[in-house]
Amino acid sequence: MDPLVIVSFLAAVLAATWRLATPFIYTSLGEVFSERAGVLNIGLEGVMLIGAFTAFSITFFTGSPVWGLAAAMAGGLTCGLLFAFLTVSLKANQIVVGAAFNLVGLGLTSFLYRSIFSGRMETAREYASFSPLEIPLLSRLPFFGEALFQQNLMVYATPFVVLAGAFVLYRTAFGLSVRSTGEHPRTVDAAGLPVGLIRYASVLIGCALAAVGGAYLTVAHTNQFNEGITSGRGFIALAVVVIGRWSPWGAFFISLLFGFFYALQLRLQAVSGITIPYQFLQALPYLLTLVVFVTLRKRADAPSALGVPYKSS
Amino acid sequence: MSETILKLDKIVKTFPGTVANRGISLEIRKGEIHCLLGENGAGKTVLMSIVYGLHQADSGHIFYQGEPIDLRSPKDAIKRGIGMVHQHFMLVPNLTVAENIILGQYPPWKVLRRMDQVERRIEKLSQKFGLKIDPKAPVHRLSVGEQQRVEILKALYHGVDLLILDEPTAVLTPQESSGLLRFLKEMAGHGLTVIFITHKLDEVMQVSDRVTVLRDGRKVETVDTSEANPRILAKLMVGREVFLEQPSKKGTQGEEVLSVRDLSVDDERRLPAVKGVTFSVRSGEIVGIAGVSGNGQSELALALAGLSPTAEGEIEFCGEVAHNISPRKLSRLGFAHVPEDRHKMGIVLPFTVAENCILHDFDNHPYARNGFLQSKTITAHANDLAQRYDVRLSGVEQRIGELSGGNQQKIVMARELHRRPRLLLVNEPTRGIDIGATEFVRRQIAAQRDAGAAVLLISSDLEELFALSDRLLIFFEGRIVGETPARKELIEEIGLMMAGKSMESFSAEK
Numbered sequence A: 001m002d003p004l005v006i007v008s009f010l011a012a013v014l015a016a017t018w019r020l021a022t023p024f025i026y027t028s029l030g031e032v033f034s035e036r037a038g039v040l041n042i043g044l045e046g047v048m049l050i051g052a053f054t055a056f057s058i059t060f061f062t063g064s065p066v067w068g069l070a071a072a073m074a075g076g077l078t079c080g081l082l083f084a085f086l087t088v089s090l091k092a093n094q095i096v097v098g099a100a101f102n103l104v105g106l107g108l109t110s111f112l113y114r115s116i117f118s119g120r121m122e123t124a125r126e127y128a129s130f131s132p133l134e135i136p137l138l139s140r141l142p143f144f145g146e147a148l149f150q151q152n153l154m155v156y157a158t159p160f161v162v163l164a165g166a167f168v169l170y171r172t173a174f175g176l177s178v179r180s181t182g183e184h185p186r187t188v189d190a191a192g193l194p195v196g197l198i199r200y201a202s203v204l205i206g207c208a209l210a211a212v213g214g215a216y217l218t219v220a221h222t223n224q225f226n227e228g229i230t231s232g233r234g235f236i237a238l239a240v241v242v243i244g245r246w247s248p249w250g251a252f253f254i255s256l257l258f259g260f261f262y263a264l265q266l267r268l269q270a271v272s273g274i275t276i277p278y279q280f281l282q283a284l285p286y287l288l289t290l291v292v293f294v295t296l297r298k299r300a301d302a303p304s305a306l307g308v309p310y311k312s313s
Numbered sequence B: 001m002s003e004t005i006l007k008l009d010k011i012v013k014t015f016p017g018t019v020a021n022r023g024i025s026l027e028i029r030k031g032e033i034h035c036l037l038g039e040n041g042a043g044k045t046v047l048m049s050i051v052y053g054l055h056q057a058d059s060g061h062i063f064y065q066g067e068p069i070d071l072r073s074p075k076d077a078i079k080r081g082i083g084m085v086h087q088h089f090m091l092v093p094n095l096t097v098a099e100n101i102i103l104g105q106y107p108p109w110k111v112l113r114r115m116d117q118v119e120r121r122i123e124k125l126s127q128k129f130g131l132k133i134d135p136k137a138p139v140h141r142l143s144v145g146e147q148q149r150v151e152i153l154k155a156l157y158h159g160v161d162l163l164i165l166d167e168p169t170a171v172l173t174p175q176e177s178s179g180l181l182r183f184l185k186e187m188a189g190h191g192l193t194v195i196f197i198t199h200k201l202d203e204v205m206q207v208s209d210r211v212t213v214l215r216d217g218r219k220v221e222t223v224d225t226s227e228a229n230p231r232i233l234a235k236l237m238v239g240r241e242v243f244l245e246q247p248s249k250k251g252t253q254g255e256e257v258l259s260v261r262d263l264s265v266d267d268e269r270r271l272p273a274v275k276g277v278t279f280s281v282r283s284g285e286i287v288g289i290a291g292v293s294g295n296g297q298s299e300l301a302l303a304l305a306g307l308s309p310t311a312e313g314e315i316e317f318c319g320e321v322a323h324n325i326s327p328r329k330l331s332r333l334g335f336a337h338v339p340e341d342r343h344k345m346g347i348v349l350p351f352t353v354a355e356n357c358i359l360h361d362f363d364n365h366p367y368a369r370n371g372f373l374q375s376k377t378i379t380a381h382a383n384d385l386a387q388r389y390d391v392r393l394s395g396v397e398q399r400i401g402e403l404s405g406g407n408q409q410k411i412v413m414a415r416e417l418h419r420r421p422r423l424l425l426v427n428e429p430t431r432g433i434d435i436g437a438t439e440f441v442r443r444q445i446a447a448q449r450d451a452g453a454a455v456l457l458i459s460s461d462l463e464e465l466f467a468l469s470d471r472l473l474i475f476f477e478g479r480i481v482g483e484t485p486a487r488k489e490l491i492e493e494i495g496l497m498m499a500g501k502s503m504e505s506f507s508a509e510k
Helices: A003-036 A044-062 A065-089 A094-117 A144-149 A153-171 A173-183 A185-190 A195-221 A233-243 A248-270 A278-296 B044-051 B074-079 B097-102 B115-129 B144-157 B174-189 B201-207 B230-238 B297-304 B327-333 B342-346 B353-357 B375-388 B405-417 B435-450 B462-468 B488-498 B503-509
Strands: B004-015 B018-029 B033-037 B059-064 B067-069 B082-085 B162-166 B193-198 B210-215 B218-224 B256-266 B272-282 B286-290 B312-317 B335-338 B423-427 B454-458 B471-476 B479-485
Touching: A003 A044, A003 A144, A003 A153, A003 A173, A003 A195, A003 A233, A003 A248, A044 A065, A044 A094, A044 A195, A044 A233, A065 A094, A065 A195, A153 A173, A153 A195, A153 A248, A173 A185, A173 A195, A173 B097, A185 A195, A195 A233, A233 A248, A233 A278, A248 A278, B004 B044, B004 B193, B018 B044, B018 B193, B018 B210, B033 B044, B033 B174, B033 B201, B033 B230, B044 B082, B044 B162, B044 B193, B074 B082, B082 B144, B097 B115, B097 B144, B115 B144, B174 B193, B174 B201, B174 B488, B193 B201, B201 B230, B210 B230, B218 B230, B230 B435, B256 B297, B256 B454, B272 B297, B272 B312, B272 B454, B272 B479, B286 B435, B286 B462, B297 B423, B297 B454, B327 B335, B335 B405, B342 B405, B353 B375, B353 B405, B375 B405, B405 B435, B423 B435, B435 B454, B435 B462, B454 B462, B462 B488, B471 B488, B479 B488
Parallel strands: B018 B218, B033 B193, B033 B210, B082 B162, B162 B193, B286 B454, B286 B471, B335 B423, B423 B454
Antiparallel strands: B004 B018, B004 B059, B059 B067, B210 B218, B256 B272, B256 B312, B471 B479
């Protein structure tokens, strides 16, 4: 093949990588907080969907994606409050509650979408969204220009959000208590800190960021909503947290890796002359997730109290 | 010296199903070392947890330095200068020493900017009190003794006036223990008040100024240590005259029953835990395995019992290869196992006593016929065992979880021993059970030896090892660092070996 073709192919893949990684970055960063505090939220997919739908509909009616994003966060916080109430206060099984969230998230958003927006499809496509901000000059750089300097605000924000997340987790007293709570809640209790409250806060952070990750899909990545638009990204975010070893920057870079695979399969589908069925390419990121889960399932560095409700004796 | 720092007035605390404290009143003087003595379940730990704010009393009052106080959480206690070192350390393993010490010290929004200052303060403090520790080390890398130092430093860092220690010597070597006791005496000399929870009489005699004996949730008496002796204390503690008689050591040794060669075993995290040990046990002898817990004893036991795979080496049991074969096969060969953690491996808590008695043979005649359980036979069998092993219960259809620890252990012993094992592996047989049951269990173990069984006894209680074993193997970091006769006079050497000094180094010194 012509080397020029390969270079332009790679440039296109790179340009899409960060963009496609962004929902993973937000969602997995949030889940890092939740799991570091000992709460496993497999309902991320549902929370993302709720965030995606809320952002979409509020943006549609107000015309402002900023309002849409704010509403998505509020929706995420509501989910978080419910999730924490069930798993922390009532000590329900986190897996069961998470699975319920996924079902409710899909069912509720599909139902509301059909009942509110059926017949308005034409106008629904017209609403505003975060559009790419080209950085003058830099975006014209060869090869990396588009990948790094022709993105929208929500994409640009990711390293700063992760930086803030890492700062909170490693440099504040709150972060210290979060890290301790997932590891040894009894110690946290004995130190006079409220285990339940710390878990509530972490779950709220987790769900708010998952909702932002979902919102990104409807108000930045595309400007539309479809039923099940998240298509498994919430589950991939769970894998990202594990491979990223429960650290914010780990989650960031592993998200980029998954973004790269997404971009690769999208671009490969567009290349003519490749005989691999596109369904197989589409399955690639999920397969990768599966392989990772099977091989790394129980790592020694997982928070020891992950998934275990705390009962003070 | 006679000023009262802490006064408890008629503290009552109930938990669902049990009354832990039945109106305990107590006075602690400033600068004294006060022992709280009692058997397991006497209510010592609960009482002190109330003083530390972990539990709230149902009724009664606490006065601290003359004022009535109301402790809602440990935070309140820490603020007033009350610290507690728990039996199970309250440390987060993946955090550093410094992070552990400041956990809970600051409001959540506080940015932890100058960790190096905290670290320097800890270093200074550790030098001042002679508790050497690296503040930057992650806690999971520290030995148990070092972790305890961190716990004490944590309390001192917070500036406590009253320090509560819950069975602090249970995890230490004899040398570490006496070092700790010396340290506490020195601290008391500087005005620190210490409450020391224990059930070991010699410790009470060694360290305390006064001692309060608790039994069954009640205070029996507070006495000056100078006017007490171990026998009086034991009597107060148990409520009757105890004869701490030693079962005689008169077994006649026969052929080799268990032989272990170059055995290595990995732990759960796949790190080597047992590193090439070789030993054998003959019929009619009790071989004791001594060592600070966590030095590979548990992994050795699991491998012998067929519950975890061996990495290298051989186990031979009555001439047959016995590594990596199923527990069921082992038990058919005449192997009996009284595991370390009753609740996890010895019994099935929600099952009845009768069901727990047939865990080995539930699918065999006479307990099952054509795949159906024979409830009459099973009940009769359980009744027989309960009677012979002096188990206190209301009926064998009672759930075993409702019995006391001692009675649960008796059921485990009964189930394992009535099969007349050729090899008996007992791991921490008397941990957490009362004196009466302890005596009984020990007598049963000795009886097995006398009946010709080979016994391997793993215990972190040196007294127990001295009382029962014929010889001792000392474990340190997965290796056998020495073998000695089980004689109390050798405690000094054994203690040093438990801390890693090998036997060769002794002979070299001599």
